[in-house]
Amino acid sequence: MRLRQLRKEQGLGIKVLAQKLKVDHAYISRIESGQVRPSEQILQKLSKALKHEEAELMILADRIPKEWRSAIRKTPEETAHWIGEWLEGYGEQKQDPSEGKGDSAMASQLANPLKAKRKSPNGAATNQLVFSAHSGTNDELFPRILGLYVAPGSIVADVTYGKGVFWKNVPDGLYQVKATDITQGIDCRSLPYEDGLIDCVVLDPPYMHTPGGTAHVGHQNYEGYYRNNANKNGSGKKYHEAVLDLYFGAADEANRVLRENGIFVVKCADEVCANQQRLTHVELINEFICKGFVVEDLFVLKRNNRPGVSRMLKQVHARKNHSYFLVFRKSNGKSRWFGPKKTNAQPPIPGLHQKTPQKV
Numbered sequence: 470m471r472l473r474q475l476r477k478e479q480g481l482g483i484k485v486l487a488q489k490l491k492v493d494h495a496y497i498s499r500i501e502s503g504q505v506r507p508s509e510q511i512l513q514k515l516s517k518a519l520k521h522e523e524a525e526l527m528i529l530a531d532r533i534p535k536e537w538r539s540a541i542r543k544t545p546e547e548t549a550h551w552i553g554e555w556l557e558g559y560g561e562q563k564q565d566p567s568e569g570k571g572d573s574a575m576a577s578q579l580a581n582p583l584k585a586k587r588k589s590p591n592g593a594a595t596n597q598l599v600f601s602a603h604s605g606t607n608d609e610l611f612p613r614i615l616g617l618y619v620a621p622g623s624i625v626a627d628v629t630y631g632k633g634v635f636w637k638n639v640p641d642g643l644y645q646v647k648a649t650d651i652t653q654g655i656d657c658r659s660l661p662y663e664d665g666l667i668d669c670v671v672l673d674p675p676y677m678h679t680p681g682g683t684a685h686v687g688h689q690n691y692e693g694y695y696r697n698n699a700n701k702n703g704s705g706k707k708y709h710e711a712v713l714d715l716y717f718g719a720a721d722e723a724n725r726v727l728r729e730n731g732i733f734v735v736k737c738a739d740e741v742c743a744n745q746q747r748l749t750h751v752e753l754i755n756e757f758i759c760k761g762f763v764v765e766d767l768f769v770l771k772r773n774n775r776p777g778v779s780r781m782l783k784q785v786h787a788r789k790n791h792s793y794f795l796v797f798r799k800s801n802g803k804s805r806w807f808g809p810k811k812t813n814a815q816p817p818i819p820g821l822h823q824k825t826p827q828k829v
């Protein structure tokens with residue numbers, strides 16, 4: 470159909486086209502009526518004669534365009550994945566008998582498949598999509614991030630579990646959660662797991678230094694949690710540098726325990742420290758990339774309530790009312806992210822409560 474359409478657009482009769490190609494006109498007729506699949510050689514000639522892109526004609530003849538072949542051979546898995554994803558939107562349309570496409574409708578869809586109507590795409594409905602900015606709380610956003618990046622049944626090590634707020638809205642038993650915290654004597658920089666066994670590490674250390682007095686009270690109070698300014702974190706660093714140091718040490722350990730392509734979910738917030746703007750999320754991304762992670766996502770969480778402000782005589786920087794979830798993947802640099810794979814995953818066990826800190 471497409472061939473007939475292109476031929477007519479060029480004002481060529483079957484016989485004239487056949488002469489140009491030095492083939493029998495009956496052969497062209499059989500191609501147009503779908504009785505024979507044209508050879509690659511004929512497709513090349515058709516492309517020249519009709520001044521039309523060879524790749525499209527090749528695809529319509531169920532052949533792989535030759536300029537694509539080496540790339541496809543190099544990354545067959547990715548290619549299959551992407552084509553599958555792309556085609557998903559057309560699945561239902563094919564089965565819709567009410568469409569009753571005539572030749573011209575079909576031809577125009579074939580001519581421009583990207584513009585084809587997506588009546589009922591098979592992908593997630595728009596209202597179920599996960600967005601990069603969220604206004605609300607950790608326990609609302611965290612399950613959505615896990616849903617996007619971690620296969621059900623996976624082994625997830627939350628290494629700064631705290632009160633387990635992140636897990637409030639995660640169904641019990643959906644993941645094999647290994648919950649640890651310094652309060653149980655397990656430092657996120659020295660985890661009791663073997664190398665490469667964990668599918669996902671979650672890190673949410675105190676991300677703000679405490680300048681003293683009442684500032685940041687009610688916040689992620691670093692000093693209260695970790696006595697960082699008292700210089701007892703073993704790093705010899707103070708204030709914001711100590712905050713970073715804990716993240717960096719935890720990232721090294723996450724890298725060790727994660728399997729290849731394992732996911733590292735990191736919560737952080739920027740801070741102004743000694744009147745200096747410290748974009749913690751940028752500092753972390755830069756350092757983690759050097760440690761063998763690739764950054765896959767960045768989520769902004771905006772708190773709904775107004776942040777408390779104490780003793781502010783003159784405002785010189787914007788008061789922060791947002792934080793981040795960063796999503797990294799342990800990568801050897803070659804692979805790309807195509808969604809979660811169930812490497813260490815066990816089938817989820819509904820109703821099994823695994824969120825309480827496991828003794829590890």
Ligand SMILES: C[S@@+](CC[C@H](N)C(=O)[O-])C[C@H]1O[C@@H](n2cnc3c(N)ncnc32)[C@H](O)[C@@H]1O
Nearest residue numbers: 629630631632633634635651656657673674675
């Ligand atoms: C911001 S809270 C985590 C809140 C937690 N995500 C939740 O959902 O409840 C920070 C936690 O990090 C823990 N922590 C601080 N330093 C740590 C370390 N070196 N290793 C492990 N946990 C640490 C604290 O005890 C605290 O529970």
